[in-house]
Amino acid sequence: MFKKRDVAIISAATAKCGERWESGIKDLVWEAGVKALDDAGISGKDVEYMVVGNMSGGMFVGQEHIGALVADFLGLNPIPSLRVEAACASGGIAFSQGYMAVASGLYDIVAVGGVEKMTDVDTDQATSVLSGAMDFEWEAYFGATFPGLYALMATRYLHDFNVRREILAKVAVKNHYHGSLNPLAHFRNRITEEEALTAPMVAYPLRKYDCSPISDGAAAAILAPLEIAKKYTDTPILVEACVPATDTLSLLKRRDICTVDATVNAARKAFQLSGRERRDIDVMEVHDCFTIAELLAIEDMGFCKKGEAGKLYEEGQTYADGSLPVNTDGGLKAAGHPVGATGVKQISELVKQLRGQAEKGRQVSGAEVGLAHNVGGSGATAVVTILSRRS
Amino acid sequence: MFKKRDVAIISAATAKCGERWESGIKDLVWEAGVKALDDAGISGKDVEYMVVGNMSGGMFVGQEHIGALVADFLGLNPIPSLRVEAACASGGIAFSQGYMAVASGLYDIVAVGGVEKMTDVDTDQATSVLSGAMDFEWEAYFGATFPGLYALMATRYLHDFNVRREILAKVAVKNHYHGSLNPLAHFRNRITEEEALTAPMVAYPLRKYDCSPISDGAAAAILAPLEIAKKYTDTPILVEACVPATDTLSLLKRRDICTVDATVNAARKAFQLSGRERRDIDVMEVHDCFTIAELLAIEDMGFCKKGEAGKLYEEGQTYADGSLPVNTDGGLKAAGHPVGATGVKQISELVKQLRGQAEKGRQVSGAEVGLAHNVGGSGATAVVTILSRRS
Numbered sequence: 127m128f129k130k131r132d133v134a135i136i137s138a139a140t141a142k143c144g145e146r147w148e149s150g151i152k153d154l155v156w157e158a159g160v161k162a163l164d165d166a167g168i169s170g171k172d173v174e175y176m177v178v179g180n181m182s183g184g185m186f187v188g189q190e191h192i193g194a195l196v197a198d199f200l201g202l203n204p205i206p207s208l209r210v211e212a213a214c215a216s217g218g219i220a221f222s223q224g225y226m227a228v229a230s231g232l233y234d235i236v237a238v239g240g241v242e243k244m245t246d247v248d249t250d251q252a253t254s255v256l257s258g259a260m261d262f263e264w265e266a267y268f269g270a271t272f273p274g275l276y277a278l279m280a281t282r283y284l285h286d287f288n289v290r291r292e293i294l295a296k297v298a299v300k301n302h303y304h305g306s307l308n309p310l311a312h313f314r315n316r317i318t319e320e321e322a323l324t325a326p327m328v329a330y331p332l333r334k335y336d337c338s339p340i341s342d343g344a345a346a347a348i349l350a351p352l353e354i355a356k357k358y359t360d361t362p363i364l365v366e367a368c369v370p371a372t373d374t375l376s377l378l379k380r381r382d383i384c385t386v387d388a389t390v391n392a393a394r395k396a397f398q399l400s401g402r403e404r405r406d407i408d409v410m411e412v413h414d415c416f417t418i419a420e421l422l423a424i425e426d427m428g429f430c431k432k433g434e435a436g437k438l439y440e441e442g443q444t445y446a447d448g449s450l451p452v453n454t455d456g457g458l459k460a461a462g463h464p465v466g467a468t469g470v471k472q473i474s475e476l477v478k479q480l481r482g483q484a485e486k487g488r489q490v491s492g493a494e495v496g497l498a499h500n501v502g503g504s505g506a507t508a509v510v511t512i513l514s515r516r517s
Numbered sequence: 518m519f520k521k522r523d524v525a526i527i528s529a530a531t532a533k534c535g536e537r538w539e540s541g542i543k544d545l546v547w548e549a550g551v552k553a554l555d556d557a558g559i560s561g562k563d564v565e566y567m568v569v570g571n572m573s574g575g576m577f578v579g580q581e582h583i584g585a586l587v588a589d590f591l592g593l594n595p596i597p598s599l600r601v602e603a604a605c606a607s608g609g610i611a612f613s614q615g616y617m618a619v620a621s622g623l624y625d626i627v628a629v630g631g632v633e634k635m636t637d638v639d640t641d642q643a644t645s646v647l648s649g650a651m652d653f654e655w656e657a658y659f660g661a662t663f664p665g666l667y668a669l670m671a672t673r674y675l676h677d678f679n680v681r682r683e684i685l686a687k688v689a690v691k692n693h694y695h696g697s698l699n700p701l702a703h704f705r706n707r708i709t710e711e712e713a714l715t716a717p718m719v720a721y722p723l724r725k726y727d728c729s730p731i732s733d734g735a736a737a738a739i740l741a742p743l744e745i746a747k748k749y750t751d752t753p754i755l756v757e758a759c760v761p762a763t764d765t766l767s768l769l770k771r772r773d774i775c776t777v778d779a780t781v782n783a784a785r786k787a788f789q790l791s792g793r794e795r796r797d798i799d800v801m802e803v804h805d806c807f808t809i810a811e812l813l814a815i816e817d818m819g820f821c822k823k824g825e826a827g828k829l830y831e832e833g834q835t836y837a838d839g840s841l842p843v844n845t846d847g848g849l850k851a852a853g854h855p856v857g858a859t860g861v862k863q864i865s866e867l868v869k870q871l872r873g874q875a876e877k878g879r880q881v882s883g884a885e886v887g888l889a890h891n892v893g894g895s896g897a898t899a900v901v902t903i904l905s906r907r908s
Contacts, residue, residue, distance in 0.1 A: 130622040150654070183649070184576045188657060190649035191604040194763045194897035198652075198770075204782040206761035208610045208898075209602045213582040219599045223614060230621035231521040258574070258581035261589075263541070266579060370597035372585040379589075391595040506585035507599075 130229040132352035134362035134516065137166035138474035139346055143312040143462030146342035151180075151187060151243045152199040154344035154464075158474075159200055159239060162346040166358045168235065170200055173348070175233040176207035179220030179240035180466035183209075185255040187243050196239055213259030214415060216240065217469025218370070218500030218509030221347065225368045228349050240470030241344040252340050256465070259503040261375035273337055273416070275377055275504045277329035280418035283384045284331065287433030289421075291331055295322035296439040297417035298335040298459055304446065305456025307488040312341045312462030335459070336417040343464030345471040352516070361481045361517040366400035366495075368511040369393075375506040386426050386505035393427035393499070396510040404429050407512075408493040409479045410450070411472035413501040414457040423499050424452065427510065446488045454479060454488045469500035469509060480515040521620040523743035525753035525907065528557035529865035530737055534703040534853030537733035542571075542578060542634045543590040545735035545855075549865075550591055550630060553737035557749045559626065561591055564739075566624040567598035570611030570631035571857035574600075576646040578634050587630055604650030605806060607631065608860025609761070609891030609900030612738065616759045619740050631861030632735040643731050647856070650894040652767035664728055664807070666768055666895045668720035671809035674775045675722060678824030680812075682722055686713035687830040688808035689726040689850055695837065696847025698879040703732045703853030726850070727808040734855030736862040743907070752872045752908040757791035757886075759902040760784075766897040777817050777896035784818035784890070787901040795820050798903075799884040800870045801841070802863035804892040805848040814890050815843065818901065837879045845870060845879045860891035860900060871906040 139161030141154050149157070155178070163169060178196050183189045190209075197207035212219040217240035224238035244252055257266040260275065283289060299319050305311035317335055325334035348358075355362035371392035377383050397403070404427075414420035421435040429450060430438065438444050444452040455461040455475040458468060476496035478484045498511040530552030532545050540548070546569070554560060569587050574580045581600075588598035603610040608631035615629035635643055648657040651666065674680060690710050696702035708726055716725035739749075746753035762783035768774050788794070795818075805811035812826040820841060821829065829835050835843040846852040846866040849859060867887035869875045889902040 182575050182581055184573050184646070187653065188649055189653040190573055190602060191651070191766060191894055191897060193603055193610075194893065195652070195766050197763045198765045198897065203764050204762040204779060206613070207763045208614070208761065210614075211581060211600045211602060212584055219584075222597070223599070223601075223617075226614075226617050226621045226623060229623060230617045232617060232620060255575070258579055260582075261586070262578065262580040370599065371595040372588045372598050373594050374589045375582060375586050388595060502585065503582055506582060506589065 131231055133225050133228040133349055133365045134352040134355035135347050135365065135477055136350050136355050136358040136362060137162045137348045138477040139165060140310050140471050140474045141344040142310050143341045143343035143464060145245050149342065151183065151189060151241055154243060154342060155196050155239055155241045156199065158344040158346040162348050166348045168358065170202045172235050173202055173237045174205055175227045175236045176202060176205060177220045177223045177238050178209045179216035179469060180209050181211055181213055181216045181242060182255045182258060187246050212507040213502035214465045215469055215500045215502030215507040215509050216466040217471065221469055221473055221511065222368045222370050222509055224349050225365050228351055234350055236349045238347045238349065238470055239344065240467035242464035242466040243342050244340045244464060245342050249340065264376040264378065273329040273332055276416040276418055277332050278377065279383050280331055283418060286384060289433065289436050292319060293436040293439050294336055294417040295319045297414065297420050298322045300444055301414060301453050301457040301459040304454050304488050305460025307485050308455045308461055311456040311460050312339055313460045332416055338415045338458035338463035341462035341464040343462055343467045343471065345467045345474045347470055347473050361515055363477050363480055363513050364516050366512040366514055367396040369396040370507065370509045373506050375503060377504050384422065386422055386508060388505050388508035389423055389426040389499065392508045392510040396512050400512045402495065402512055406495050407497045409454060409476065409490045409496045410452045411475055411498045412452050413499050414453060414459050415463060420452065427499065446490050451490045454484060454490060472498040472500060476513050480513060522622055524616050524619040524740055524756045525743040525746035526738050526756065526868055527741050527746050527749040527753060528553045528739045529868040530556060531701050531862050531865045532735040533701050534732045534734035534855060536636050540733065542574065542580060542632055545634060545733060546587050546630055546632045547590065549735040549737040553739050557739045559749065561593045563626050564593055564628045565596055565626050566618045567593060567596060567628045568611045568614045569600045570607035570860060571600050572602055572604055572607045572633060573646050573649060578637050603898040604893035605856045606860055606891045606893030606898040606900055607857040608862065612860055612864055612902065613759045613761050613900055615740050616756050619742055625741055627740045629738045629740065629861055630735065631858035633855035633857040634733050635731045635855060636733050640731065655767040655769065664720040664723055667807040667809055668723050669768065670774050671722050674809060677775060680827050683710060684827040684830050685727055685808040686710045688805065688811050689713045691835055692805060692844050692848040692850040695845050695879050696851025698876050699846045699852055702847040702851050703730055704851045723807055729806045729849035729854035732853030732855040734853055734858045734862065736858045736865045738861055738864050752906055754868050754871055754904050755907050757903040757905055758787040760787040761898060761900045764897050766894060768895050775813065777813055777899060779896050779899035780814055780817040780890065783899045783901040787903050791903045793886065793903055797886050798888045800845060800867065800881040800887045801843045802866055802889045803843050804890050805844060805850050806854060811843065818890065837881050842881045845875060845881060863889040863891060867904050871904060
């Protein structure tokens with residue numbers, strides 16, 4: 127019987143997220159990549175394979191071929207280096223390919239990067255570029271935008287489950303609170319529920335603080351077979367499962383727009399492969415491109431019944447000191463959402479948490495098992511990854 | 518000692534290449550995908566994982582997220598499906614990821630697709646989109662185009678090795694001859710050396726027939742572990758090696774613009790991993806985006822000394838009945854170059870050849886071992902794959 131190799135993360139890093147006017151794609155990747163290499167105590171020469179998550183280099187900065195570009199800029203030629211894309215799940219999918227490269231036995235030391243440079247175009251253009259993640263023929267062509275699609279999901283959700291609008295605001299308030307404690311976050315300001323509820327409307331019922339920002343950013347992680355990981359770190363982080371799943375691109379073809387089946391399927395398989403229960407998860411990074419998405423994700427992954435995630439927010443359980451800490455770095459909302467980097471940024475945050483290296487106030491005490499959930503589009507791709515500390 | 522699984526191709530197919538005005542991305546993928554599934558005698562339900570090579574869906578047709586899109590359209594949800602991109606090597610890189618998915622033991626039946634819809638934009642726009650494959654900051658920004666870059670390589674090559682311009686023409690004549698015998702080719706007209714030598718100039722010394730066309734197209738291949746491949750086909754095709762490599766994006770940083778080091782490195786490792794010698798290769802698919810590229814590839818992979826590929830063309834050895842048959846489907850020049858599909862189309866042609874199913878006049882007699890060589894940009898990515906028939 128064939129058995130795949132166990133894979134561990136030996137280091138990870140995130141670049142400062144935000145409007146990085148002074149930095150291009152290459153600079154952002156360099157910032158995260160060099161930190162990750164330093165942390166693992168290795169040099170570029172040790173890396174055998176590289177995967178880079180990037181959604182729309184072509185449309186944001188006229189640059190495709192980003193796998194080779196990054197290898198070139200980091201001086202890693204001639205190693206294989208490719209770009210993968212699954213819209214805003216590009217980072218999570220990149221991680222899944224890096225995991226596979228080590229699990230396959232083909233490569234030992236593998237670098238996973240994620241990067242997006244979004245602020246070289248104006249906001250209208252960025253919205254249009256991001257529309258490439260939805261079904262062009264059935265959605266984008268008719269003028270749909272992502273705030274619009276998630277607004278449909280939110281409206282239906284609030285109605286079907288009789289949930290108050292304040293719950294969405296509580297998601298934003300919590301994420302901004304965590305972001306205020308994270309020096310790498312895009313936004314570090316705390317907000318009140320009142321501010322969230324009265325901010326400018328974007329697409330009813332989603333207001334400004336319900337929407338993640340347009341960010342420049344990058345993140346990186348270095349993977350190795352578990353059996354040699356201890357050579358590089360005292361605290362290898364085991365990849366217990368990394369499972370992507372897909373669903374229809376367009377919302378109109380879903381059985382229910384309040385359920386993201388890609389998340390349901392990816393989570394079910396990830397828990398099955400890892401043998402973990404929901405209660406084992408100490409800390410979660412969840413794809414909160416909009417506040418409604420965080421609620422749906424928690425429910426779709428089985429942490430509570432459909433329509434009941436709000437209770438956790440009423441009780442403050444999703445703060446770093448709660449029973450189910452979610453987005454302790456500030457999430458996409460406050461830490462930022464450089465689309466192609468986000469999935470790797472989530473992994474990097476979990477590594478920090480599982481090593482006990484997060485900043486005071488947002489470190490989850492004694493965290494040993496973490497989960498990352500990364501989504502593309504309105505849910506056509508989801509990746510669920512379960513990690514645990516081995517030390 | 519960990520050992521990866523042996524991987525076999527159980528079926529492959531190519532869609533008709535050309536200006537497919539009536540077909541979008543989804544239709545093209547459907548055409549190739551359904552043929553490949555039928556050929557393997559399986560249905561979409563049997564597929565566990567999918568990788569799609571696509572260079573610039575975003576810029577060509579406003580559509581990113583092409584992995585999930587294809588899974589959606591083929592009814593394969595919720596299986597994992599991702600897009601990979603390495604410019605014109607996107608197809609070859611997609612194949613390398615599908616290979617890895619099976620080799621890793623994570624998935625058994627894996628579909629690899631490649632697709633590009635290029636004719637929804639005009640030729641100027643297409644040239645600009647393709648420039649995303651070069652270094653934007655150092656090349657595209659200053660007005661470089663791909664014909665221009667390859668013209669530099671050709672000029673240097675003709676000068677350094679004292680090669681006559683007629684040799685380039687012979688590459689085009691041979692590829693159009695093979696294309697005339699391939700019902701799926703973009704161009705099926707034969708041309709004379711005289712026509713090639715007097716065609717309109719594109720970028721000195723490259724004329725019209727030195728340049729591959731802008732094509733719509735798609736291709737697909739289905740992979741499985743070798744140990745179960747016989748369940749699906751009498752002639753499994755073993756993947757002996759599939760090796761990507763990278764080099765600098767920009768020509769100006771290369772040690773020598775007449776040598777594509779990514780090809781040198783990928784080929785060296787592919788021959789090493791497979792244990793094959795150059796003389797074992799019965800048929801080759803080589804990345805002839807421009808005629809000069811075919812010559813460089815043959816030399817860079819070690820089939821002859823630098824500057825000496827011309828002799829093979831003087832002697833007609835690269836025709837299907839010669840000692841080193843190259844691009845028996847017509848190559849990128851005549852069979853077409855739908856950029857994201859090309860690498861998979863090459864694999865599909867080799868499967869046809871190794872099964873003895875190519876059309877009369879272009880079938881290589883008794884072919885047992887084949888090689889595919891796919892390049893991105895001016896050589897920042899190269900993928901070399903060695904296949905052999907197992908029956």
